[in-house]
Structure formats: structure tokens, C-alpha cells
Amino acid sequence: MRKTIRKYTDRPVDDGLLNQLLERACRASNTGNMQTYSVVVTRDMEQKKRLSPAHFNQPMVLQAPVVLTFCADYNRFSHWCRLRQAEPCYDNLQSLVGAGIDAMLVAQEFATAAEEAGLGLCFLGTTTYNAQEICEVLRLPRLVVPVTTITLGWPAENPELQDRLPLDGIVHHEQYADYTDADIDRIYAEKEALESSKRFIEENGKQTLAQVFTEVRYTREGCETFSEKFRDALVRQGFVK
């Protein structure tokens, strides 16, 4: 059962194993078999130190033996087109979305393969918050944008399984059945009753768990700032005008 692992032992992740996992990851489905993604592998401590601020200095970036940045990439494919008397036309939103989706499928397939091999990992959502800084550190050219990051190593912790909403709160049949207030109460009841949720509310001095999200973790100011920053990154990388 998958668990996020944020602490790693000193044991290195060998190149042969990493390549096997990446080979398997690239078997994931992709749009038109164009494989419009790239993976940048960071092992060098100096490079990790440069990446770290873009991930808000979360300690996994420096501590993990391997950091993988998964990117939507239309640079390689467009270069191929130009060399083959074809005019590439992938500087637009739909191409970005397709390439981003394909990069995510590869990332998740990589995660599954890595966990099966006994490795531990953590996805970093900060990748799209500070995409421009990551582009600079990794020297990503036009038509390449990072979409997610995985920190990887041999597990040095075994955390408890995280809660999940009941399945019938996530799945709809035939049409989306919008939630009544009673549905919401029921779907979130287990999460709200957790000791960890109560601690979370108290530590942050809030009245409800939802307030911890809207007022502390994912605030309007943060969401809007990082939306603008990401939009700027997409313009600079050539996907949006």
C-alpha cells in the first residue's frame, strides 16, 4: 500500500536500477506515441542546493539521493519535425496539456515501479509553484515545462497510512451527482474525527479543519500568486501567449 516517504537511508540508488525503473515508466500510455516528456535526474549536491529553494527548502530535496523532475517537452519533438521538412505547431495550450498529462502518467508509473522495488518516494507539488526557477536551474529550453518532482531513496521511515475519503464520495455513476450538505458531512466525517485533524486545528489556532486549508495551507493570496507565476512561466517557455 503506497505511503509517502520523506526520509531516506544513506544507501545509494544505483544507476542500473534507476534506468530499469525509467524504462518501465516510459511504457505508460502517451498521446500519439510522441513521448513529449523528459525526465531530469539530479544527484549532484550542488544542483540539489540550487533546486531546493524552488521547493521551499523541503528537506527531502537535499536528503534524497535522487531527485527526478518530470517535464512536458515539445522541444525534442519540434526539433525532429524541423529536421524532417515538417513545421511543428505545438506552442499552444492543448499541446502543453497533452504533454503534461503524458509526463504525469510516466511519473506515476515510475512511482509504482520504484515502490515495487522497495524504494520510497515523495511527490513535490511545489514544481508548478516555482516552475520558472526550476527551468533556470535545470536549463530547460523553450517548450519544456516541469510538471512534477519525485524525491527518491531507500526508506528510513514507515509512516502510518493516510486517510482517504470514502469511495462513494469520489465516484459518480452516469452523471455527476452534486453533493448535498448532508453528503458533505458524511464524506468528511472520518477525516474530521482523526486525532491528527484535531491537532492540526489546535496547532494553527483555527476553528475548523477547512480553515487550516483556506487560511494557512492553500490561501487565496498563495493560490493567486502562484497562478500568475505559473502563467508567466508558461509564456516564457512558449506554450501560452
Added chain:
Amino acid sequence: MRKTIRKYTDRPVDDGLLNQLLERACRASNTGNMQTYSVVVTRDMEQKKRLSPAHFNQPMVLQAPVVLTFCADYNRFSHWCRLRQAEPCYDNLQSLVGAGIDAMLVAQEFATAAEEAGLGLCFLGTTTYNAQEICEVLRLPRLVVPVTTITLGWPAENPELQDRLPLDGIVHHEQYADYTDADIDRIYAEKEALESSKRFIEENGKQTLAQVFTEVRYTREGCETFSEKFRDALVRQGFVK
């Protein structure tokens, strides 16, 4: 080894199995454990007929016993916030991107679980081309957008494994090493030498495989039209202004 399956037997996919697979899929990592995604399960033939044009009438939609539409969903979470004296603020690009990423991780984890159970499936990239039509058929409310679709059933075909680019054409170390013309020639050599590629060029009356992509399959006109359509869908669903 994963293969896209587009033909399915008449054997039904039972609800118990489907729920098991969805439970496992929801174990995928997600941002802040907010689970900002939903899955709409379509089994009803009338509903499939309504969905079919949005997927350009690809025959899998009608033929598969189950069609699953994976959606970025901030509607449920925002409803919870409003019921708990918290003001939701997720009507923006960064929230969409986070929710979209989480929905893709669930979709790929679902695919892996389904294949391990012996099922066959196909991802439909058309989901973001015609998102607005899908929103209407599935009655997706504000702050819900479909990101990918899986058609699912018991395999009635066993196609050959598709080619992939060599791994060193996809993976970069420490920094993105932009491709020279010689790199591109080498990376695409195997794909270009395939009999299927040669047939593809001939059938479409083109000179190069790249031209089949830029002039037939993923043209500028198509990419730009579907970029605008998707942007409109994002505006209508409330993620973009």
C-alpha cells in the same frame, strides 16, 4: 508490459472488482490530501452514445463495458469549506493544475491496477479537446473539469508492443542537454525504420513521418482550435477568468 487495448469481449466488469480498483487508485499521492478529483463511471449505453461524439466517435467508447472520466474537482472541497466557516479560493490556474495532476495520478494508478487484474484499457486524449461537451453530458458543475478518460474491459486483442524512444533520448542528467541534429537523428532512427512508420507515410502521401504528425494528426489548425475550446471550458467551469 502495458499495451493499449481497444477491443473488449462481452464479459462484464463487475462492480466489486471495479470498486477494488478505484480504492487502490485513490491511494495515489495527492496534494495536501485534499483529493480534489472525481471519477464518473459510465456503463449505460445511452450515456455512452452521448459521450461518443466528444471522443470523435472512437469505437472504444461504445464497445467498452465501462468508460471512466477522471476529473479535476474543487467543487466538493469548496462545498466542504463553505459548510465549515472557511472561504474557498480555488477558482484559479494553480488549483486547476494541482487538481489535474492529482486526477492523472489516480488515473494511472487505476490503469496499473486494472492491468494487473487482467483487464485491458485505452486512455482517450480527446477528453481535453472536447471538455465542454463532456461537462454537459456528465453534468459537471463549476470547478469540475474532465482531464482524461479510460475505456475498460476484458481484452479481445493482443496487439504488438509499441516502440519507444531510447531512454537516453528522454532522460537528462543534472541539466537539460539540448539535442544536436545528430542526437535527433539517432533518437528517432529506430522509430523511422519501422515498417509501420513507412506504411504510415505512404498511406498519408507524405515524405516524412514527422509530416504525418504536423500535417495530418496534430495540425496547427487542430491544436489552436482545441486550445481555444479548452480555454473556454476552463473559463466556463470557473478555473480561469
